[in-house]
Amino acid sequence: MTAAPQPELAGLSCYTGSLAGYLDGEPVDAAELLANSIRLAVRIDLPEGALAFSHHRFPLNRLPNGDQLHYAAEADPQRALAAITAELSRHGRVIVVVDNAELPWSPSYGVGPSAPHWLLLSTREEDKWHVVDPFSGLLPAGEQHPFTGWLSTESLLAALAPRDWAPEQLRRNELAFGLPVPVAGSGLTWLGRVQATRQAEDPLPGNWLTGCDQVLPFLIGHLERRLAESGPLLDDLWAAAQHHVFRHRWLGERAGVLGDLAGAARHESAAQAWASLPKALRFAVESASRGRPRATLVRTTLNHLLALETPPAPAYHAVSHHTPISTRDPEGPAMPTRTLYDWFLNSATQHPDNTAIEVSTQSLTYAELRAAVERLSGAMVEVLGRTPTRVGLLTSRSLAGYVGYLAAQRLGAACVPLNSAAPAVRNLTITTEAELDLTLVDDTSGDGLAEYRRDCGIALLDLTGDRVRELTSPSREYKETEVVPRGAEDVAYIIFTSGTTGKPKGVPTTQSNVDAFLAEVIERYTLLPTSRVSQTFEMSFDGSIVEIFGTWGSGGALCVAQHGDVFTPVKFVKAKQLTHWMSVPSLISFATRLRALAPGSMPTLTGSMFGGEALTMEQAEAWSAAAPSTRILNCYGPTETTVTVTGYEVPLDGSQQETSNRTIPIGDVYPHMESVLLDANLRPVDDGELCVRGPQRFPGYLDPAENAGRFVSFDGVQGELFTGGAPLTEKHWYRTGDRVRREHGTLVHLGRIDEQVKVRGNRVELGEIESVLRRHPAIAEVVVLTIRGADGEIDLYAVYTGGKVSDAEFAGLVEGLPTYMHPRGYHHREEIPLTTVGKVDRKLLTDQFVAVAR
Structure with a gap:
């Protein structure tokens, strides 16, 4: 026996290498055929999370003369040898399926484990058979090298003897040609050559x-979910890597011949990256089995491959949504920042016929939505007389609002969503603060529309009544407009949050902020072109960004829930056949109270993301029971850090450890961001205020005066509060105001450091409510308390001193605030307790209030 390296075929799997040897006798360039066939496909609907891989884009069992290869089997060894000998006589070669652990040149010989292996037979001379095995690779028992030599009939029969292959091994054999070819019944197995039959129309069912x-x-x-269980998957991923190494080296060689040295270098870089994949994955899987998962290693390795496999961006700067930005993947090439419109346009280009949005009774494909956006862009320019810079959207879950958001982005304008349920005075204040030059209105603009029309003082794009039909059924031509390019630091949108001064506080988010966010969460949430995603958040809440642009950035379908749908999630999930759900956790409690969350009632959900407020263990358990196939991710992040900045996946096996406050952990800060916990003296601690910086951190408030006290510089030992006397830079950390502690190896949110709270997913500054109530001349002091009700939801109550005030007067004071900021009750006291340092003792006051209420 002698080793016989096969340079041209080195790196191929055993079946592809043997097939290449078989094709040497055919009028075809085997290496070129195989290189052009290689692609990656995976079946994801098999039971118990199993996967099947197909490595070829067309059926390789089809031969140039019209014949095809198919599996044959024979239980009787002598008849099997006779059939194989006859095949050799007719065609001069035959591929057999053997057990690798029975091959004398294999490191697994005699020690196992058993694994199916393809082997090329080229000659029989009496009692010995000439074999060619081009396979090389690292097996559990050691390294195997290519081999050519002779096997005795006894050794061949021992290798051919039937085995009870594992399900994943059988799947590999069936998909060896690129499409399913059923393996023959039990017995000694080989590949026979017969006249071709008609190919099935669907070569990849499932x-x-x-x-x-x-x-x-x-x-x-x-892999991040199942890393410790991924041992059987390694063989498939190794085969994928070997095929792509071969493909890139073949393409690189051809590029070099043509004088394309840059192309040859790119292919060599890709080949090296694929070659490193098996080693990285094996290390990560083995580490996970020892309780030390290396999910970051997996993510970094696969993201690097994505960057290398992604084609160059089109002229409009849209790139594949999976290409990591340079700040996330230092090994990958530097990529331009994708704007929100780029994310949408890339999907519209790649998946024009996919459903993009379903809202009420309307459904648009990406091509149709793109056309509507282009028409509305022209309408915006016509109404304003120029390209807008900041566009208000006074809409609620309407097609006009979604098209308007994209049209504004297409024209390079920043979007400013307005809450149609808020009083007109609040939206008028935001209009002034944001310096809007155009606002879009329609039939969902709310009761304050008339007052807003009268007092806004800016141009209105009116899509009320039948005018909205112009979006999808145009009766006239609009002026053509070009896409306005935007830079990384240009503002994409502005969200207004509650402020301590009694007026809304503008939080601008740049294109680079949201690009870094989407690049992270689209992969983290496994959003795909086949995904159907709920849209439950109003646009004025930044959680809507991940729903809307996470979906459009991945080519999926955005399914908009109307107000009634939000509170009956099971009905909506079933009606829309959703794969992904996103909402505040309080909807779980609401549905549970209505007994509308039966076990197993949402089988189509594969991903469920919750944020905006604490997710309790009880809520997670109820949702998991109703959607047994879903991943549940608890997400956290202030608006200032672009929607979410941490994530935690709830274990599906019920092994979640109880936290100190019985809420689900918020997980670790995203790997491209930095974080630190600081105490009141701005020193690092294990239980303190979470401070973050990185590409998702916003550039500072719309009103620069708001920046003072909200940022801190930190040298690793001592922090220094930002006072506004010097420029705010990217090195400053944003103070979230949230108290966080690491428990059981992950972060747990313990509440607000200040007096800001979340009420039904809406961020509320208690100080804003208090400042409004203090306007009454009879009130001396007022404190707004947060009390958790029996249903687990946060309720607001106001406690005050001074003269008594009627409920009607209180109603007049808060009428300018959104409904969720209205206290449920107003309670008069003679005094409010103070701490020893003279501050309001909120804890004691809350305890006293609860004791009286009971």
Whole structure:
């Protein structure tokens, strides 16, 4: 026996290498055929989370003369040898399926484990058989090298003897040609050559993801969830890596011949990256089995491959949504910042026929939505007389609002969503503060529309009544407009949050902020072109960004829930066949109280993301029971850090450890962000205020005066409060105001450091409510308390001193605030307790209030 390296075929799996040897006798360039066939596809709908891989884009069992290869089997060894000998006589070669642990040149010989292996037979001379095995690779028992030599009939029969292959091994054999070819019944197995039959119309039955842009992001999420159980998957991923190494080296060689040295270098870089994949994954899986998961290693390795496999961006700067930005992946090439419109336009270009949005009775494909956006862009320019810079959206869950958001982004304008349920005076204040030059209104603009029309003082794009039909059924031509390019630091949108001064506080988010966020969460949430995603948040709440643009950035369908749908999630999930749900956790409690969350009632959900307020263990358990196939991710992040900045996946096996406050952890800060916990003296602690910085941190408030006290510089030992006397830079950390502690190895949110709270997912500064109530001349002091009701929801109560005030007078005071900021009750006291240092003792006051209420 002698080793016989096969340089041209080095790196191929055993079946592809043997097939290449078989094709040497055919009028075809085997290496070129195989290189052009290679692609990555994975089936994701098999039981118990199993996967199947297909490595070829067309059926390789089809031969140039019209014949095809198919599996044959024979239980009787002598008849099997006779059939194989006859095949050799007719065609001069035959591929057999053997057990690798029975091959004398294999490191697994005699020690196992058993694994199916393809072997090329080229000659029989009496009692010995000439074999060619081009396979090379690292097996559990050691390294195997290519081999050519002779096997005795006894050794061949021992290797051919039937085995009870594992399900994943059988799947590999069936998909060896790129499409399912059923393995013959039990017995000694080989590949026979017969006249071709008609090919099935659907060569890949089932739910398949195809191409690196779909498969690699899915694998990131799959491996992060199941890393410790991924041992059987390593063989498939090794085969994928070997095929792509071969493909890139073949393409690189051809590029070099043509004088394209840059192309040759790119292919060599990709080949090296694929070659490193098996080693990185094996290390991560083995580490996970020892209780030390290396999810970051998996993510970094696969993201790097995505960057190398992603084609260059089109002229409008849209790139594949899976390409990591340079700040996330220092090994990858530097990529331009994608604007919100780029994220949408890339999907509209790649998936024009996919459903983009379903709202009420209307449904638009990406091509149709893009056309509507282009028409509305022209309408905006016509109404204003120029390109807008900041566009208000006074709408609620309407098609006009979504098209308007995209049209504004297309024209390079910043979007400022207005809450149609808020009083007109609040929206008028925001209009002035944000310096809007155009606001879009429609039939969902709310009761304050008339007052807003009268007092806003800016141009209005009126889509009320039948005018909205112009979006999808145009009766006239609009002026054509070009896409306005935007830079990384240009503002994408402005969200107004509650402020301590009694007026809303503007939080601008840049294109680079939201690009870094979407690049993280689209992969983290496994959003794909096949996804159907709920839209439950109003646009004036920044949680809507991940729903809307996470979906449009991945080519999925955005399914808009109307107000009634939000409170009956099961009905909505079933009606829309949703794969992903996003909302505040309080909807779980609401549905539970209505007994509308039966076990197993949402089987289509594969991903459920909650944020905006604490997710309790009881809520997570109820949702998991209703959606047994879903991943539940608890997300956290202030608006100032672009929607969410941490994530935690609830274990599906019920092994979640109880936290000190029985809420689900918020998880670790995203890997491209930095975080630190600081105490009141701005020194690092294990239980303190969470401070963050990085590409998702906003550039500072719309009113620079608001920045003072909200940022801190930190040298690793001592922090220094930002006072506004010097420029705010990217090195400053944003103070979230949230108290966080690490428990059981992950972060747990313990509440607000200041007096800001979340009420039904809406951020509320208690100080804003108090400042409004203090306007009454009879009130001396007022404190707004947060009391958790029996249903787990936060309720607001006001306690005050001074003269008594009637309920009607209180109603008049708060009428300018959103409804969720109205206290449920107003309670008069003679005095309010203070701490020893003279501050309001909120804890004692709350305890006293609860004791009286009981």
